[in-house]
Amino acid sequence: MKRKAVFLAASASELARFALVAFVAFDAGIAAGGAAGDAFRYAVSAQLLFAIGFFFLWLDRPRYSQYVPLLIAGKAMNLALVAAAALEGLLAGRPTMLSAGEGPLGLLPACAVVAADLFGLAVLLSTRAATGGGDRGGARRAADAGASDIERVEA
Secondary structure (H helix, E strand, O other): OOOOHHHHHHHHHHHHHHHHHHHHHHHOOOOOOHHHHHHHHHHHHHHHHHHHHHHHHHHOHHHHHHHHHHHHHHHHHHHHHHHHHHHHHHHHOOOOOOOOOOOHHHHHHHHHHHHHHHHHHHHHHHHHHHOOOOOHHHHHHHHHHHHHOOOOOOO
16 A cells, blocks of 8 residues: 555644644633633644544545545635634734734744645645545445455355
């Protein structure tokens, strides 16, 4: 089985993305403590599923390729939510959770999170395009070929 290193790189970038989100939230005071911090840590832990998904795609892509559309939808939702939070911050004229501080360097962690999202989405879309929109047809043909290979036994 040939493994593609791009999936392992995407998995590592998702782990770094999770750490950046936790860092930005801690710096903004959201994850520092209290009930809001506990709720945030609980909610953001689901982001680790992307790292797990990319790892399993690296481990055995034909077997787990059926989950690629789900990962694509999740990445698109992440980007839409970041855009909505950025728009809210621009309209309110105040820093949001996306900024780790004042000034242009404060947006550096948020840009890194968006870059990791775009990298993961690009990997998923290139994988989907390379397989022709999914492996369902190939799996169906393999199942049909397996049925014809069964030896008939006389009773």
